[in-house]
Amino acid sequence: MSYVASKVSEPEFEQAVSEIRSTLEPLFAKRPELAKAFDVLKVPERVITFRVVWEDDKGQCQVNTGYRVQFSSVLGPYKGGLRLHPSVNLSILKFLGFEQVFKNALTGLHMGGGKGGSDFDPKGKSDNEIRRFCYSFMRELSRHIGADTDVPAGDIGVGGREVGFLFGAYKQIRNEWVGVLTGKGYDFGGSKIRPEATGYGCVYYAEEMIRVARGEDFKGKRVVISGAGNVAQFAALKVLELGGLVLSLSDSKGALVATGDESLSVDFINQVAELKLKGGYLKDLSAPSGFKYVEGARPWKLVSKVDVALPSATQNELDEEDAKALLAAGCGFVAEGANMPSTLEAIKVFETSRKEKGNQGIWYGPGKAANCGGVAVSGLEMAQNSARLQWDDETVDAKLKGIMQTAFATCLDAAKAFSDDQLPSLVEGANLASFNKVVEAAKAQGDVWY
Structure with missing residues (x-):
């Protein structure tokens, strides 16, 4: 008996792709070959998922899923925020990363597009719990980012506190001070x-x-x-x-x-x-x-x-x-x-x-x-x-x-x-x-x- 894998529903990502493709139809009518190029570019260059294990204030083991969608690097290092929210899933991050590619292109700066985060909810968590989560999250993420590779930023659930913890974790793990995250405090490299x-x-x-x-x-x-x-x-x-x-x-x-x-x-x-x-x-x-x-x-x-x-x-x-x-x-x-x-x-x-x-x-x-x-x-x-x-x-x-x-x-x-x-x-x-x-x-x- 043959097995056919069902297509995973990704409604937010599919909506973003549909919205962009519909407005590109005039271009595709003039240059049909670009429709195939669009089909290539809507696929991320890399999708990274990983386990994030952290300790809460009661000493209990907690686990979340971490993600980084590295969508396109043709214009520069992957660039896009990290979102910490219970709603985070691959569909939302692919939609955000896909949009980020084109958003970054409009700035005129040398930045590619990406997005990441976790289904961890910082609301109701103590500073120590958030710090422990951020250090655990960065232990894996640090393998895949860098000032000339991928430069994350904040997003929903990731403000100055979280960026500070993530930057400190990266610096400790890699033993280097580089502009690997944006949204940092002004005294340590922010804008x-x-x-x-x-x-x-x-x-x-x-x-x-x-x-x-x-x-x-x-x-x-x-x-x-x-x-x-x-x-x-x-x-x-x-x-x-x-x-x-x-x-x-x-x-x-x-x-x-x-x-x-x-x-x-x-x-x-x-x-x-x-x-x-x-x-x-x-x-x-x-x-x-x-x-x-x-x-x-x-x-x-x-x-x-x-x-x-x-x-x-x-x-x-x-x-x-x-x-x-x-x-x-x-x-x-x-x-x-x-x-x-x-x-x-x-x-x-x-x-x-x-x-x-x-x-x-x-x-x-x-x-x-x-x-x-x-x-x-x-x-x-x-x-x-x-x-x-x-x-x-x-x-x-x-x-x-x-x-x-x-x-x-x-x-x-x-x-x-x-x-x-x-x-x-x-x-x-x-x-x-x-x-x-x-x-x-x-x-x-x-x-x-x-």
Whole structure:
């Protein structure tokens, strides 16, 4: 009797592949040979899985699974975060790594794409438990990474504390100080603006969208933001700095939304930052004047008038009905601060509205472009480590803004090459520009041929 292995379902990865491939069809129609190249590049160069055994505070043995997906190195060392969360599995990490390849290409820096992490949950764990886990995790991961090979960073569940432990473990195991991780503390090789970079960069990208589409800026714009973590916090602070109104934040328990024309303040967002460092939720804070907390909700349907939406929480948090609600509320711009927060159905609503309604529709900035600011500053941290120097806040922020403006222009120019629309699709532009860059490098190195 013959045995046929069933195909393992990888829904998040399959969604990412489908989204990118669908927007590359105009390119494949002109150059069919590139469809086979895409089939090659969607397969990771290497997938590493390993056992992580660590000791809890009761002296008991615990075990988790560790992963590193090294997706593509044609543009530089593998680069991408480590995620510690119970939901981590190979499908999610392959989706994140695949997106990272094209995101990194848009920064203009020499970085390949990868992603990794574990199903370990740092929430509720003591500092000593997290340290012991990180040292055990790095004992295996250290075999596969290096400053010129693979440079991980933080992601969900991996902040400055975890990066510090991981860096200390690598240094102890390998007996070398190198820029093998980014997101480090400033005193041992980190970069200014790294914590702020993804949120700031998303707003800079959205600012370019608003400028090109309408000749305006953020002043007076009503901005709905999801999430309450690092990305959402710093996006909110940058919106306030640029004169916009922040109408919402959210977390896994519910959403805090404006009931009128009030905006969240810098002081309140700083309170949220302190709360999140302690593992708290928005429901633990008193809602400021002009705001209400809605249990178990996301913000998209709860605000009646919106100019800009910045989904900054997690994947697939904004669905078709949410997209329609934003359109009805007058939203003109969506820029993704999270990775793949919009479902394929939501993206279709955005893209269709722009084609049918023009300037009254929604212009959509995909995550691989709009949230590439975080990895861009990670790349700048790598450069600083290599030169054994550090730049000040103003220098890094200026470089970040320039990278985001260039990423936007790259997406727009590529989109225009395949469309006659006055406001062509930025998601098509992002995918076309980044794929072209990666596939040409792969061809030059003999990874694909046609």
